[in-house]
Amino acid sequence: MARSRYQPAEFEAKWQARWAEAGDTIAHDDDPRPKYYNLAMLPYPSGDLHIGHWYNYTGADIYGRFMRMRGYNVMQPIGFDAFGLPAENAAIKRNIQPRTWTLANIDNMRQQLRRMGAGWDWTREVVTCLPDYYKWTQWLFLQFYQKGLAYRTKAPANWCPTCNTTLANEQVVNGACERCGTPVERREIDQWLMRITDYADELLKFDGMDWPEKTRLMQTNWIGRSEGAEIRFTASIPNPNRTRGRKATIELPVFTTRPDTIYGATFFVLAPEHPAVEQLTTPEQREAVQAYVEQARRESEIERMSVEKSKAKTGVPLGSYVTNPVSGAQTPIWIADYVLMSYGKGAVMGVPAHDQRDFEFARAFGLPITQVVQDGDEPLTDPATWDEAKTAHGRLVNSGPFDGVPAEEAIRRVIAWLEEHDVGKGAVNYRLRDWLVSRQRFWGAPIPIVYCVEHGAVPVPDDQLPVRLPDEAQFKPTGESPLRYVPEFLNTTCPICGGPATREVDTLDTFICSSWYFLRYADPHDDQQAWDDKPVAKWLPVDMYVGGPEHATLHLMYARFFVKALRDMGLLSFSEPFTRLYHQGMVLGPDGQKMSKSRGNVIAPDDVVARYGADTVRAYLMFMGPFDQGGPWNDQGIEGVSRYLNRVWTLVTDFVAARGEAAAKETAGGREVERLRHKTIARITADYEGLRFNTALAALMEYVNGLNKAREASPDTQRDPRYAAAIETLLTLLAPMAPHIAEELWSRVGHEESVHRQPWPGFDPVLTLDEQITVVVQVNGKVRDTLLCQPDVTEAQVREQALASAKVGAALGGREVRKFIYVPGKLANLVG
């Protein structure tokens, strides 16, 4: 009889349609089963689903389907992070509106997402660029504003001259725009910021979170907490013409982690942008200082940061002096670009003996170097002979009342002294800066603020939300938001006085939109509020979050900040959004390189799906390597997986045919088949739990190989009920990874109900045990023989058999066994 062939094109679309109709992947709030919120990072609608999306969503979907079969009420939503720069760039390039471009892309990607055969709950879809979503983004922004967590200030901003927009620090990579690679410049503009720094300390805590260690470390380093002291130096203004002859002084606080070295401060350095620079410059130095400040301003971040180690320090003295509040010393004030305005106080005390940068600066300008910390027994030497600063924590010398005190204790005592004399205090400083959220762009959620001559910045009242984006705008490279040139958007009235007012024309960073979408999924259609407490309490926090590691210090930190702030506003009752986090790896091109159009190594999912079917693509992606590592695409590798699914097809259809011919009966091979079945369930259950999909598929392959061996040994085995059970188990185990073929074969075996509604198979540990076990016998750690034993073999029996082995005897060479190591049922090691 003619065998049917595995032709995925014949049934994948059919099952996708039936699943959609049956609604099995729709999560209901009133479902009594335990909830499981399985989330994958929502895509940006760039136009096409790429292979990285497939990788991410296949892994997440396998896990979700697995959990569903294990009896959980799984919520697995999907949506689109639909605001953002590419839409605006496309608008400029193709002369279409961002909305048109974005919505068309979403339509296309919805189709592509359906073709994956993933169990999305489309009823909860969220599209962040639609007014029914961004209305609540705006509302949330105003909640932050009202709590003082969103504020507006003129601040130096990272400016990308190519994108014509500001960037958050997190979007600046090596001093360049993360999107286009253009070196970032600095500009002073009025900006909206979010006070994420208020949560710096809490963001350092990861209690009870199952997150990759690496991600926690990255966030920890990004926040960059350091402990030390704030010390207030004072300076006299050298030419106080504005204070009419009175000798004015000014306070210059610094942050240092080494207050113990304060007696070693031989100079003082301000960042070139420091606000006190002008006042502190003497007339003689004015010209040189202005030139240096100008030069520093012109240099982009990347130039300032790409300094090789060897590049000499530069700087200019201001001509004035500060007073060291502890030692009383007068030290010269310099400006130098190695001091950053954006960290600490934008000012440092220069301790060249014990800080490498200060050492280099002192060497460059011949400034004095005073040693104030002595490391252990090392004799004091002339600093002029040193090659580098001494940064060890030893004992203090040349430090007045603190001489002889160990550095750690000296830190505490100097801080106590500072506090006692009211010239400083213990302080904590963070690398983290507030989150800049203003974007001078059109395609984002408008910031819901109105500016009135009378009342200043006024929040848009709730009943006037959303502040809608106009349908159309002109896109010109002005560096300003296109909204400024849409009069019907710009001009409005003040909500307080009704007088003429203008709207804020900047829009919100899209990371704001993605900082709360996972909350909206719980209550996606609510038009009265951002969410209702009840469904949020039911579904949140997210149990499993799968997405790329590139968001470690962006989205994943912003979302944590949002949840914590909303909790403090009483809007949420939990503190962390994502309980378990998993980062998938990256799929590389066949050449092992990152896929890119210029390299010509891009694999298009639509093409390979057309050729092999969705199941094969899913399974192959998972088989490439560990899910968190990714790996190179291999055109022959996918053939192997395709052949495997063909073997599954043949195995099951042969079984259906064989079973049809004769009555069921027990056979000799049945026991072994049953054992294999239980072993395989045990392996695959553990592998799916740990998202080890590559080894899960390897086990599924071994399983099929084993079943083929069994029926080859005796075709009769196919009539054994235990073989029938093994076939059904194969389909349930395969269902999460290759949902279509599992469903098709499941129905061909004769089932009406979906394979995806079957309970996950259990296993009996007793039935996994082999009839005979192999015990390895080593002599001095080298394998010399193996023994076939009963599973309940005793140590004494193994010892006896091992000693009786001729191979063991030869290896021992007449030596006496001094030690006998026994690992029950596994191994014996005879030490002679």
Add this chain to the structure above:
RNA sequence: GCCGGCGUGGCGGAACGGUAUACGCGGCAGUCUCAAAAACUGCUCCCCGUAUGGGGUUAAGGGUUCGAAUCCCUUCGCCGGCACCA
């Protein structure tokens, strides 16, 4: 420079401190065929040996242990993050 991760056959990769190289790819041989493809079967880490067998091997070197790919130290290489952070 600092922080983190990783180095296993020709390739992708398996291996609770216990028979290294599972599974797959590729290769070789065979079955089927007029032939080819597909499918199926067997072999495939290296060295010596016809073989039973023996020796070696997880980037390199050292250590801990009865026993190390796995734990510790040093070096080299690759990848990721941060980068004048006071």
